[in-house]
Structures are given as C-alpha cells and as structure tokens.
Amino acid sequence: MTDVVASFALENLKNLLIHEANLFRRVKDDVNLLQDDFGFMDAFLKDSEEKGDDHYMVKELINQIRDTAFEAEDVINTYMAQVIKQRRRNLLLKLLHCFDHAAVLHHVAEKTPSIKRKIENIYANKTAFGIEAQSHADEEAEQSLQQRRRNVEEEDVVGFGDDTAKLVYRLLDRGRLQRKVISIIGMGGLGKTTLARKIYNNNHIKNHFDHYAWVSVSKEYKTRMLIFDILECVGHISDEKTYKMSDEQLKVTLRDNLKGKRYFVVMDDVWKPHFWDEIRACFPDDSNGSRILITSREKEVASHASSTPPYFLPFLDKETSWELLCKKVFRGEKYPSNLESLGRQLAESCKGLPLSIVVLGGILANKEKTQQTWSKFIGNVNWFLIDDDNNHCSDILALSYKHLPRKLRLCFLYVGVFPEDFLIPARTLIQMWVAEGFISIQHDSRKMDEIDVAEYYLEQLIDRSLIQVASRRSHGGVKTCRIHDLVRDFCIKMSIQEKFYEVRVNNADLRCSSSSTIPRRLSIQGNIDSESISSPSTINDSISVGSLLLFTSYFHYNPLKWASKNFKFIRLLSVEVMYSSHLSPTFLNEIGQLVFLRYLKIAFWASHKQIFVVRSPFFVSESFPASICKLPYLETIQLTQIGMCIPNKIWMMKQLRYLYVSPRMELQPPSKVGHTLSNLKVLSCVQVDEKTSILFRKSLFPNLRKLHLIIKWESEIDESVASETLASLESLQNLQILKLSWFEFGQRLDLFPSSSSKLTKITFESCKFLDSNHLMESLGKLANLQILKIKRCDISSRQLHFMAGEFPQLEVFKMIGLKDIETWELETHAMPNLQHLVIDGCADLRNLPDELWSLANLRMVQVTDIKTDLKEKLMIKQSKMKEHGYSFKLIIS
Structure with missing residues (x-):
C-alpha cells in the first residue's frame, strides 16, 4: 500500500519539470536525466502494484x-524559488543579485549526484534480487461522472429502537428530580453516538427540557x-469579553445560564x-x-461521574446485523437468495459491531455479487475481527483502503x-484535494473540470462508507461531512508510515517529530504560544513541508508571519483560528513571500464550532496586500470574517479560480484594457x-459559474x-449560481438574464420585494x-402567486x-417538476395551495414553525396521504 504516495510524488515531479520547463533552461541537461530516471521508477511502482508483490x-x-523523490522535490523547489524571486526584482536589484543564480546552480550540482547515487542503488538492488519492472497499459479510464440523483433525506438507522425507549424512560423519570448523570458504555464503533443522537432528537426529550x-x-x-x-x-x-475569561469564570457563566432551568446535556465520546471533575461545577442541581x-x-468514566449504573449498549443481533449489511450492499433492492447463507456468515463475523458491518458493506457493494467473490471475504473478515489487540475495525478499514482505486487513496487518507x-x-475538502494535486482531470481523453471530478471522488468515498454525510445541499450534493474517529486514526497511522502527513496536537509536538524526517504535510491542532515559536527554526528542515493547516482557538502571534518564516515553500495554507491578540489590518502582508502557494484559507471562528457570522468582520483590512497578487500559482483565496478592498493588481492573477471574501469585498474594474480573470469560477461576496x-458588462469573467x-x-x-x-x-454566459443579499426589488421586470440563461440556482437573502408577483413572473421565465x-x-x-407555465x-x-407572507397561490401547470418543498419559519402563512398535492414529481414537503391551524390541517392531510398511499413524504415539525 505504500506505493501510492511514492507514485504521487513522482507524478508531481514529472508534471513540474514539464510545465515549468522555462524555469530550468540553465539546468536542462540535469532535468532531462532526472525525467528519465523518474519515468523508470514510476514504471517499477506500477508494475509492483499490478503484481501485488509484497517482497x-x-x-x-x-x-x-519515495525518499529520493522527496529530496529531488526539495532541491527543485529551492532552485525555482530563487528564479521566481529574481524575476520579481527590478533591474537594479537583479544586477546586485547577479551571483544568486550561480550559487543556486552550484547547490543543485552538489545535490544531484546524491540523488543519482540513490537511483543507481535502486537499479542495482532490482537486478540483484531479480525484481524486474515491466511497462503496462495506462490506467483504466475513469468512471462516468454522471451522478445519480441523491435523496436529501438521511438514511434510516437500523436497530436501537428498544435502547432509545429504555433510555428516554430513564431520562424522563419524574420520580427522581435531582440532577442525574446517565452513561452509555460500549466499544468504539458500537453506535453509542448514533443512539445518543436519536435520544437527543427525540420529541419527548425536546418537549420536556428547557435547554438542551x-x-x-x-x-x-x-x-x-x-x-x-x-x-x-x-x-x-459570546463576545470578545467572554473569550478572555478564565476557565473558572466561564464555568460560573455557564452555571448562571443554567440556573433554574431544566436542562439536558449530551457529552459524547x-x-x-x-473529565467529570473538571466540568461538574458548571451544572447546578x-x-x-x-x-x-x-x-x-x-x-470507569461512568462510575466516576455517577452512582447510577451505566447502560451497556449491546451488540446488534444476527438479524439486525444482516439487515444492516443488506441495506448497505443492496441499497433497498431484494438480495439474491443464493447469497443469503454467505451474507449471514459475513454479517455474523462482524460480531454485531455496526462500524464493521457498514465498512464491509461498502466493500461488498462495489464487488461482484457472486458466491465466488463473497467466499474470499469469509476468512479475511473473521481473521481481522478476532484479533486480540482489539484493532479489528482498523483492519477492516485497511481492507477497504486496499480495495480503493489508486485515484481515491490519497483523497481518503487526507x-x-x-x-x-x-x-x-x-x-x-474538495478544493484542498485539487490544490494538493490529487485530482486527475482526464476522462476518456477529455479534460474535465477538476471540481466535478473531486465531487465524484467524494461521493465514491461516501458510497464506500469511509466518509459520512453530515448534511446535503438542496440539489443533493454534500454540504458537510465527517469521519469516525477510528477512521481518522487509521488515516493518520497510514500517513505517518508513508510520510504523507503528520498531525500534531500540542506545543511540544512543534519541536519534535515522530519520524526521522520532516513530513510533507503538517496539521497543527491546538493553541500555539510564543514559547513554541520563539526559536529561529521551529521545525528543523521545514523546507520539506508543502502543506500547513492550523486549527487553533487562540494564537499569541501572527500566524501568517510565523508560517512564512518557518515554511517558505508551502503550496497550501489553511488557518482557522477563533481569536488572536497580535493581528493588525496589515497581517496578510506576510503571505507574499510564499511563492509556491496555490491555496489560501484564513478563517476566524465566531465560535468553537465551524459557524461564521457574516454581519460584522473580526478584522478589517484597508486593502488586500498587492504582494499576494504576484504569487504565480495561487488559485484559491478564501477569507472569512475579513472585510477588505481588493486592489487592481488582482486582475493580473490569470490563474485565480476561487475568490471568497466574507462578509464582503470591494472590487474595482481593472486599470488596463485587456486584463480579465479568465479562469475565475467563483466570486463571493462582492459589495455592489x-x-x-x-x-460584468465588459466580460471580465468569461468562465464565472457562481456569484x-x-x-x-x-x-x-x-x-x-x-x-x-x-x-x-x-454578459456572464456561464453563470449558474447566483446569490443576492440585501437587495430591494421594485417595479422593474427585466432584472435577470433572458430565458436562454444558464442560471440553475438563485438565492435571495435579507432582500425586500416591493412587488413580489412581478418579481416571480420574471424569475418564472428562467428556463x-x-x-x-x-x-x-x-x-x-x-x-406569492405562481402562474401557469412558470418555473418549468x-x-x-x-x-x-x-x-x-400570508398566502401562496399556485396555478395549475406551474412548477410542474417540483420535487422538494421546504417552508420554515413562515409564521403568518395560512395555506398551502391545493394544486401542490397534484404535482406528479413531488417527493418531499418539509414544514417547520408555522401557524397552529395550518399545522392541524396538514396533519389531517398527512393522515389521509398515508391511507391513500401517496408516494411523497410530508414532514411536519
């Protein structure tokens, strides 16, 4: 399994040498020799994978x-950085630094023989051990990107019905009014969180407690x-004052907020x-x-927190395990009778562990459904699950990883x-995959959009039960996702072995590494204080770090200054921080030194969770630093909670594809004729x-998709x-998605492109409609x-009034x-293809049109927070629908 990282490193090097050939004119001979050697090594890797040789x-x-490719990449990056910086200097500075180029060439000349010797050693070992590399056909063409329409509902959970009822009864026990702690205990992957979530969302629970x-x-x-x-x-x-409170002050604040209230709190995992000793004072009795x-x-966690006996979550029984496996493998279709005996054996071998069943089901769903294929898994699954070290879930994940197509492995580990x-x-996640170079955009000899391919990859990993969907968008695409902690642990373990990336959680970790060499990617999670960054070189040989991700609640230093000082050659920089005491309006200026940067994300949390408030920025910069506009590879800029004015030099960034600045940015037309952002696909949020x-009239964004x-x-x-x-x-011929905030719409009708427009999605947020019917008539013409x-x-x-023929x-x-809004009228033959209707928080709405229920394609109606009389009418409608067997769902909250 180790060859995937080595192959990726070689592929990156080959592409780099080809696409940036103009930077290597003075070392052309050395580059040609390296290209030949890289080609041979790549053929060896592909051949060894094809043969499954574990010698x-x-x-x-x-x-x-792999190590040779990493070393070559470091040498090449050093050389490229010097060339790029020299080109950015003016003529006088170029003359003053005329010896820099010769010095770099000398450094390359010193490094190249070392790389060559390692390559020759590989050749010698290959011959001595009789391991021959053979060329083979190109990888199979990628599967079709035609994605099936996905249901926006979450899948029903198998089992836990009795468990839920028992625990809800305990929690609502009116015979004991004292504060009570109840624990669910079980091994990882058993479904504790799933059961707790069902209880948390239970209507009896929500109606009983004041706060949860x-x-x-x-x-x-x-x-x-x-x-x-x-x-x-x-x-x-919470505000800045709250964030500056001590831990004890925060505990008092929480206790005061809960005082006198009947509350229900779930503490998961x-x-x-x-832990209970540290937090029990927050909860008044x-x-x-x-x-x-x-x-x-x-x-021990349960017994320490309460004398109440914990609830030991049982494993799934044989029938429920088989039901869950069928659900994952056959996806609602009837299973072939000749596979039932084998399937029940496989389900039973998972020993009732839901995670194991789900992962195994994801593997079997993408295999031939034959007795011969399934028989091969019987012995493997049992061997994995009876391992005494209790790592059987990890072993199943390893099996799942091994069966992933090559193109998905790095995406999964990442x-x-x-x-x-x-x-x-x-x-x-998708944009990070693209920036890292994980996405292949060739499909049947056609160059496809990398984002479409990446979305397809994500859905593939979801189908294999390696990534879980947390929420979906209106069109069915994934909005947020998560992975189980066991899956995450597996990914980290594999990545350390392959020198793919490392995750470090505390300050001490910043000064040491678990491996003999620095990782290629580094994810730092936790607060970073001045002691950790005080040394001249926080991490030895940090040239090797190509991607840096910071997830921290408090930064005692400018994170960008720290990153640019210690990691000069990074391609991806993502900083997510709740609060920093050392930031000024010019804190972005440091990024201009990162000449290889492709992806930049700076996000300030409004809370510990990843929720951003766009009404007022945490930091306001007078202007976007012009130095960033000179970065030759930067494709993605995402700045959250940072409002600013974008300089005219942004128009020089021909390679820029995604530009997000929230809550808003001021964007001015270019100062020179002919400057366009020809590759820009997403632009958000532009202040009008x-x-x-x-x-827009000057066609400055010919490929813009989302605005x-x-x-x-x-x-x-x-x-x-x-x-x-x-x-x-x-003028935006390729615009598909449009969002408008704080607009006021009057009597004008022709506010949107004509019926030939490619617009597929429009969102109005906090707008004012002075004549809603005329506006809807205009929108209804968008074909x-x-x-x-x-x-x-x-x-x-x-x-609201929708006329016949509108919204086809x-x-x-x-x-x-x-x-x-009070009334909604829908004429016959209006919006004939409507599938999903959501009405939330329309407190004055008195009706839903009768014509709605006659729409042939309607699949789901979700209604939340409406008038009581309308709710009662809909409940009667819901009852009648069940009696008559309607094919769509009516959900009333």
Whole structure:
C-alpha cells in the first residue's frame, strides 16, 4: 500500500519539470536525466502494484523511491524559488543579485549526484534480487461522472429502537428530580453516538427540557471549548469579553445560564474519568429533573461521574446485523437468495459491531455479487475481527483502503488532517484535494473540470462508507461531512508510515517529530504560544513541508508571519483560528513571500464550532496586500470574517479560480484594457456600488459559474445601481449560481438574464420585494432554474402567486423566515417538476395551495414553525396521504 504516495510524488515531479520547463533552461541537461530516471521508477511502482508483490525488498525499494523523490522535490523547489524571486526584482536589484543564480546552480550540482547515487542503488538492488519492472497499459479510464440523483433525506438507522425507549424512560423519570448523570458504555464503533443522537432528537426529550446541548468531548478535549459550545447551545452570545475569561469564570457563566432551568446535556465520546471533575461545577442541581447523558468506551468514566449504573449498549443481533449489511450492499433492492447463507456468515463475523458491518458493506457493494467473490471475504473478515489487540475495525478499514482505486487513496487518507469531530465543509475538502494535486482531470481523453471530478471522488468515498454525510445541499450534493474517529486514526497511522502527513496536537509536538524526517504535510491542532515559536527554526528542515493547516482557538502571534518564516515553500495554507491578540489590518502582508502557494484559507471562528457570522468582520483590512497578487500559482483565496478592498493588481492573477471574501469585498474594474480573470469560477461576496455593473458588462469573467452580490446593510445605494448590476449579469454566459443579499426589488421586470440563461440556482437573502408577483413572473421565465431559495426576505405584498407555465424546471423551492407572507397561490401547470418543498419559519402563512398535492414529481414537503391551524390541517392531510398511499413524504415539525 505504500506505493501510492511514492507514485504521487513522482507524478508531481514529472508534471513540474514539464510545465515549468522555462524555469530550468540553465539546468536542462540535469532535468532531462532526472525525467528519465523518474519515468523508470514510476514504471517499477506500477508494475509492483499490478503484481501485488509484497517482497520486503520491493517495499524497501518503494521507500527509497519515495525518499529520493522527496529530496529531488526539495532541491527543485529551492532552485525555482530563487528564479521566481529574481524575476520579481527590478533591474537594479537583479544586477546586485547577479551571483544568486550561480550559487543556486552550484547547490543543485552538489545535490544531484546524491540523488543519482540513490537511483543507481535502486537499479542495482532490482537486478540483484531479480525484481524486474515491466511497462503496462495506462490506467483504466475513469468512471462516468454522471451522478445519480441523491435523496436529501438521511438514511434510516437500523436497530436501537428498544435502547432509545429504555433510555428516554430513564431520562424522563419524574420520580427522581435531582440532577442525574446517565452513561452509555460500549466499544468504539458500537453506535453509542448514533443512539445518543436519536435520544437527543427525540420529541419527548425536546418537549420536556428547557435547554438542551450537545458537545463532542474526544480524547484531546479542551474544557473551555466545551463550555463555549454549551453556552452557544443554551443561547448565550459570546463576545470578545467572554473569550478572555478564565476557565473558572466561564464555568460560573455557564452555571448562571443554567440556573433554574431544566436542562439536558449530551457529552459524547468521553475518554478520561477526571473529565467529570473538571466540568461538574458548571451544572447546578436545582431538583427540577435536569439530566446529563455521557457516552464512553470506558466503564470507569461512568462510575466516576455517577452512582447510577451505566447502560451497556449491546451488540446488534444476527438479524439486525444482516439487515444492516443488506441495506448497505443492496441499497433497498431484494438480495439474491443464493447469497443469503454467505451474507449471514459475513454479517455474523462482524460480531454485531455496526462500524464493521457498514465498512464491509461498502466493500461488498462495489464487488461482484457472486458466491465466488463473497467466499474470499469469509476468512479475511473473521481473521481481522478476532484479533486480540482489539484493532479489528482498523483492519477492516485497511481492507477497504486496499480495495480503493489508486485515484481515491490519497483523497481518503487526507481527510485525517482535520481535528476530531470536525464538521468538514465539502467544498473546502474538495478544493484542498485539487490544490494538493490529487485530482486527475482526464476522462476518456477529455479534460474535465477538476471540481466535478473531486465531487465524484467524494461521493465514491461516501458510497464506500469511509466518509459520512453530515448534511446535503438542496440539489443533493454534500454540504458537510465527517469521519469516525477510528477512521481518522487509521488515516493518520497510514500517513505517518508513508510520510504523507503528520498531525500534531500540542506545543511540544512543534519541536519534535515522530519520524526521522520532516513530513510533507503538517496539521497543527491546538493553541500555539510564543514559547513554541520563539526559536529561529521551529521545525528543523521545514523546507520539506508543502502543506500547513492550523486549527487553533487562540494564537499569541501572527500566524501568517510565523508560517512564512518557518515554511517558505508551502503550496497550501489553511488557518482557522477563533481569536488572536497580535493581528493588525496589515497581517496578510506576510503571505507574499510564499511563492509556491496555490491555496489560501484564513478563517476566524465566531465560535468553537465551524459557524461564521457574516454581519460584522473580526478584522478589517484597508486593502488586500498587492504582494499576494504576484504569487504565480495561487488559485484559491478564501477569507472569512475579513472585510477588505481588493486592489487592481488582482486582475493580473490569470490563474485565480476561487475568490471568497466574507462578509464582503470591494472590487474595482481593472486599470488596463485587456486584463480579465479568465479562469475565475467563483466570486463571493462582492459589495455592489456604482462601478459593479462595469465589471460584468465588459466580460471580465468569461468562465464565472457562481456569484454572490451583497448590498452593504443600511447603505445609500440607489435602486437604479442595483438594477443595472442585475441587468449586466446577462454578459456572464456561464453563470449558474447566483446569490443576492440585501437587495430591494421594485417595479422593474427585466432584472435577470433572458430565458436562454444558464442560471440553475438563485438565492435571495435579507432582500425586500416591493412587488413580489412581478418579481416571480420574471424569475418564472428562467428556463433552466432548478433551485430557488428565499430566506428572511420582506415581502410587502404578503402573498406569492405562481402562474401557469412558470418555473418549468424548478425542482427545489425553499421559503425560510418569511414572517410576513400570508398566502401562496399556485396555478395549475406551474412548477410542474417540483420535487422538494421546504417552508420554515413562515409564521403568518395560512395555506398551502391545493394544486401542490397534484404535482406528479413531488417527493418531499418539509414544514417547520408555522401557524397552529395550518399545522392541524396538514396533519389531517398527512393522515389521509398515508391511507391513500401517496408516494411523497410530508414532514411536519
């Protein structure tokens, strides 16, 4: 399994030498020799993988190839950095530094023989041990990217019905009003979190308690971060003063917020018994029936927290295990009778562990469903699961990893760089994969969009039960995802072995490494203080680090200055921080030194969870640093909670693909004719002003797919400026997704591109509709519109009316927080393709149109927070639908 990292390193080097050939003109001969050697080594790796050769010498040769490729990459990066910096100097500085180039060449000449000797040693060992590398055909063409339409519902959970009922009864026990701690105990992967989540979402629980909160504790918990999470759940709004409180002050604050309230708190995945000692003072006992639910693998945790006997979660029985395996393998279809005997054996060999069954099901779902194929797994699964060291889940993950196509392996391992229990935004993960170079964009000799390919890869990993979907978008795509802690541990373990990346959690880890050489990628999780960064070289030989990810709640230093000082050649930089005391409006200036940077993300958390508040930025920079605009490879810029003005030099960044700045950015037209952002695909969030329409009318974004426009709250923007901006969008021929915030729509009709527009999704947020029917008539003419969201908008007419023939392709319609709307009228033959309707927080809505229930394609209607009389009508409708066997679901919360 080790060859995937080595092959990727070689492939990166070959592509680098080809695409940047102009940088290597003065060392052309050396480069040509290296290219030949890399080609031979890559052929050897592919041949060894094809033969499945596990000879110890083969493994050793693979390790040597990987290390040689890493060393060559370091030498080449050093050379390229000098050339790039020299090109950025003016003429006088070039003359003053004319000897730099010769010095670098001398350094390359010194390093090259060492690399060559290692390559020759590989050749010699290959011959001595009779290991011959053979060329073979190219990798199979990638599978079709036609993704099936995915249901936006979460899958039903198998089992836990009796467990849920028993624990809910315990929690609601009115015979004991004292604060009570109940624990669920069981081994990892048994379903403790799943059961706790079912209890947490139980209607009886929600109706009984005044406050309820959920916190994920995990091994490396931080008490203050858990308190922040609970405070957020109970409605306390944290500010800078709260973040500066001591731990004891925070505990008092939480206790005061819970005082006199009947609360229910779930503490998931507790590992250490003394955890309860650190946090018990936060929870007052007012003898009102408050409850705390703990899940843990350790019995000692439960006995330390309470004298109440814990609930030991049982394993799934044989029938439930078989049901779960069938669900994962056959996905609702009837299983072949000739596989039942083998399938039951496989399910039973998992010993009732849900994680093992799910992982095995993901493997079998993508294999031939024959007795011959399934028979091969019988012995393997049993051998893995009876291992005395209790690592059988990890072994099954290893089996799943081994069966992954080569193109998915690095993508899967990479997910381990995120902290435990981290809710991973799918778009962030996908863009990181692209920036790292994991995505192959060739399909049937056609060059495809890398984001589409990456989304397909993510869905493939989800189908194999290696990544879990946390939430989905309106169109069914993944919005957020997560991985189980066992899966994460497996990814980290494999990555350390392959020198792919390392995860470090505390300050001490910054000054030492578990491996003999520095990792190629580094994920630092935890607070970084001045002591950790005081030494001149925080990490020895940090030239090797190509990707740096920082996840921290508090940074006592400018993280970008620290990163640029210690990691000069990184390609990917992601900084997620809750608070920093050493940041100024110019803190971004340090990034201009990172000449290889491809991906940049700077995000300031509004809370410990990954939730961002866009109403007011934590930091405001007067201008985007011009030095960043000179970075030749930078493709993705994502700045969250940082408002700024983008300089005109941004138009020189031809390679830029994704530009996110929230809550807003000021973007001015280019100063020179001919400058365009020709490769830009996503632009968000642009503040509308008098010059905004010029940006779009001049075709400066020929490939823009997604756009978010925002009018500054309480600004004095004239209505004609907003109208001209919207009219100018017709020049964006490839625009598919549009989001508008704080716009005011008057009597004008032609505010959007014509019926030939490619717009498939439009979102209105915090807008004002002075004439909603005219606006809907304009929107209804968009022939390709599939998703329409209206969120927290002011609809002054208090009604919506959709006429026949409007919205011919609309599949998803969401009305959220429309507190003033009273009626909704839907003529026959309007929105004939509607599949999913969401109505949330429309408190004055009196009706849903009768024509809605006649729509042939309707699959789901979700209604939340509505008037009582409308709710009662819908419940009657729901009952009648069940009686008549309607094919769609009506969900009323």
